[in-house]
Amino acid sequence: MFRMLLFFLVAIGVIPFPVSADHSPKIEIVGSTTVLPIASRAAERFEKLQKIEKFKSSHRLRILVNAGGSGVGIHSVAKGRSDIGMASREISPSERKRFEGSHLKVHTVAVDAVACVISSEIYEAGIRDLTRQEIRDIYLGKIRNWKEVGGPDRKIVVVDKERHRGTRHVFMNYIFGNPTAKTPGTILVTGSNNEEQTKIAQSDSAIGMLSYAWINDEVRAIGIRDNKSIVNLTRETIRKGNYPIVRNLSFITAGEPNGEVKAFLEYLKSPEGQQLVEESGYIPFT
């Protein structure tokens, strides 16, 4: 009885080790949910291309794409937990300093705008644009009702993002001049673009910030008003550089990329890769 039990224990201990040897090449990509659609589209196509090229090779390239936010992307590539990081903002000076030894290299593939978005109910009620000062006051909690900016008599659900999110950095940098601005007016904090989109769509009086590709009929982008002139968010205004809140979407590697990672990044910058950028709803980086 005892010998059987011992054998059993030894058997459990031994079995898993020889099985886990898997040598097929793998690229792990982690980070911004804004860049994610580009990465997952590209990963799918690139895996297929590899399959055709290396037809006889038994090892198939696998690309794993995971979300987490720009901060997570930069952090994990710098720490060697992933091969490529995705970021929808610049690497901040403090991150540059902290990860100096990792020699982070930025490969920009697309241009995106961060929209100030509102629930469709408010959009239909006539709010089509706001000034920077108004948005600032809403996030500071000085303006709490839509009627103060010419909308219906309804309280504002101010939706903010987690502080390490790239979209928030870019948006707050424009509104407050400070990427980590404090926003006492906040009612809800969300994480990914998907989560924020859902929460704003579910509400009938919300304001928030979203990447250009996430705008739809329930979550409407508003224009930025400045001295009577209004800049609306369109592909044209992003391309021409008129819309004020734009940013680069990038992939980040620790040091110069090589091998499969290099090939993947080159594919993203190729005309075919840039076509995928367009399909994902962003502006190709030229």
Place this chain on the structure above:
Amino acid sequence: MENESHGIMWVFAGLNLIFLCCAGGLFLFLIFESYPIFKLHGFDFWLGQDWWVGEAYGALPMLYGSTLVTALACLLVLPLALAVAIFISEFLTPTSRRCVKAILELLAGVPGIVYGLLGVSFLSLWIKDVFGLLDGNTLATASCLLAIMILPTVLTLSEDAMRSVPAEYRDNALGLGLSKWQTATAVVLPQALPGIMGAVLLGIGRAMGETIAVMLVVGSLDRIPDPWFNIFSSAQTIPSKLGREAAEAIGEGTHWSALMALGLTLFIMVLLINFIGNRFLKRRSIS
């Protein structure tokens, strides 16, 4: 033969030691990792109300949120669980009892994310409409969701406790002329109390540690509601905070240390609740 069973006992003791070491090791790890933040802020860490990464780390809103959400969930779940447990244990026939129990135990195994998504798509909207709120992501929503999540566990374990009260007790009570209802409430319920307490403690443990479901509906706002008893405003709990920020801070730095200190706080809270629960039970059994 004697020798063999002795050997098995040692194997089992060894396994037991592994589990003890895991619990102890986790506790020590949390203390070790959170030491820098306590060195920096001292016990103000638990009293501070502001959490700004890189500037201030105050855990009070998260502490408050976790406590309130769990307490509310318990308040919601207890009457319901007890009522249904009494019904299943004392009034159902054995066959239908097994059926109901099987379904309940199935529910207890549903992962948190499923509840979370249901919470986002239905519960938060219902709560918003029913109470006429500005937004449905509130403390109350999280509590309701948690109550639904821990109900099967609390219910099925309470029922087990009632069921395990010896049949002679019931027979005696009925023989003395008590009604079935009186037997259930005056004889079975008090006898089953330690088991019910254990069920509730297990439920509290799960409620306190639940991350993803709470994270999706609680609003994730690091602020104590104003006024403090306003359960219809968004707030933050400890696991939800960890879920949102851990990936960014992982491994080192003050931020990580602060998050680990939050983890330690949760660990201590669950420990305390279990300790108090056990004390309470012991005192009862002595008297």
